Structures are given as C-alpha cells and as structure tokens.
Amino acid sequence: MNRLLLFIPLVIFALMGLVFWVGLGIEDKTSLPSPLIGKPFPEFELGVVEDGRTLTTKDLQGRPALVNVWATWCPTCKAEHAFLNELAEQGIRIIGINYKDDVMKARDWLKAYGNPYAYNLSDPQGKLGLELGVYGAPETFLIDSEGIIRGKHIGDLNPVVWESLGKQFGEMQ
Structure with a gap:
C-alpha cells in the first residue's frame, strides 16, 4: 500500500501534462486577439516613404483598406509581397507601415519588388507599431x-x- 502512494505524484504529473498538451493543440496560433478591434486607428503624423510628405490618421479614412506592417529586414514580408501586388492589381487599397526600417532601403525595396501600397508611412522608431x-512584421489590419x-x-x-480575410474585407465595402 505504501508503494502505491509513491506513484500518486507521478500519476498527477502525467494527467497535468496530458491536459496541457491537449490545451496547446486547441489554441489558434494564427491569430492573437487585439484590443483595438472596433476602435479607431491610433492617431499619428508620419512621413511617407515615397515622397516625404506628412500624413495623419485622417488620410486613412474614405475607403476601406488593408494596413500592412512590413520591413526590408523581414524575410516573411518578402514572401508575401508578390501576393500584395496581386491584391493591389485587383483594386484593394493597401497602406504600408514601414516598421523600424531605413527609408532609403524601403524605397529601393519598392523599386525592386513593386509597390502595392497607396502610400507607405515611415515608422523608423516603431512608435505607431507599438500603439497598434x-x-x-508582417501584420495586417483591416480598417x-x-x-x-x-x-x-x-x-x-x-x-x-485571404479566403477568410477577403470575405471580411468585402463586407466593409
């Protein structure tokens, strides 16, 4: 009987491990909830990568858009870039936020790979990214x-x- 008591901690540990393992499998790892859903886009006043003019939050309004956070140092951004070009050709309005990056590198990138963006906000310190x-990178917001x-x-x-995100975007138009 005393020997059976020695196995109780092992059984409890095994059951806890099973519960955690099953719980990890249920979690959707492709989406993180954002407390900003349903709220206005954060206020900003930033320069545009392409021409240096200054834009504000009001410039986002008027038409639904995808706001894509990207950077030249981001390999996944390069992988998605061709698809963003396709979406832009279909008339989808895409606004870029060049995140923690160098403006000259961003301009060179856009010349080399195409520019699907209506414009790109330069966020070199990542302040807007932090507020979002x-x-x-990459992260994309529907507005x-x-x-x-x-x-x-x-x-x-x-x-x-895009099969699911595009449906949500289409409902906003």
Missing part, C-alpha cells in the same frame, strides 16, 4: 472607411488567408 500592438479597425492578421497574407 505589433509583435513583428473600414471611417478608420475603425475591423480585423487583424499576424503573419503573411497569402491566398489561403
């Missing part, structure tokens, strides 16, 4: 015509992701 809760954040996707945009 950006974990890293409606009034500048309200309606969705967020972490990782690259591709045809599989």
Whole structure:
C-alpha cells in the first residue's frame, strides 16, 4: 500500500501534462486577439516613404483598406509581397507601415519588388507599431472607411488567408 502512494505524484504529473498538451493543440496560433478591434486607428503624423510628405490618421479614412506592417529586414514580408501586388492589381487599397526600417532601403525595396501600397508611412522608431500592438512584421489590419479597425492578421497574407480575410474585407465595402 505504501508503494502505491509513491506513484500518486507521478500519476498527477502525467494527467497535468496530458491536459496541457491537449490545451496547446486547441489554441489558434494564427491569430492573437487585439484590443483595438472596433476602435479607431491610433492617431499619428508620419512621413511617407515615397515622397516625404506628412500624413495623419485622417488620410486613412474614405475607403476601406488593408494596413500592412512590413520591413526590408523581414524575410516573411518578402514572401508575401508578390501576393500584395496581386491584391493591389485587383483594386484593394493597401497602406504600408514601414516598421523600424531605413527609408532609403524601403524605397529601393519598392523599386525592386513593386509597390502595392497607396502610400507607405515611415515608422523608423516603431512608435505607431507599438500603439497598434505589433509583435513583428508582417501584420495586417483591416480598417473600414471611417478608420475603425475591423480585423487583424499576424503573419503573411497569402491566398489561403485571404479566403477568410477577403470575405471580411468585402463586407466593409
């Protein structure tokens, strides 16, 4: 009987491990909830990569858009870039936030790979990214015509992701 008592901690540990393992499998690792969903896009006043003019939050309004956080140092951004070009050719309005990057490198990147963006906001210190809760690049936000954040996707945009995100975007138009 005393020997059976020695196995109780082992059984409890095994059951706890099983519960954690099953719990990890249930979690959706492709989306993180954002407290900004349903709220206005954060206020900003930033320069534009392409021409240096200054834009503000009001410039996001008027039409629904994808706001894509990207950087030249981000390999996943390069992987999604061709798909962003395809979306832009279809008339999807895409606004870029060049995150913690050098403006000259960003300009060279856009010349080399094409520019799917209506314009790119330069966020060299990552302040706007911080306000958006950006974990890293790429991340994409859906905003409606009034500048309200309606969705967020972490990782690259591709045809599989666009199947569901595109439906949500289409509902905003």
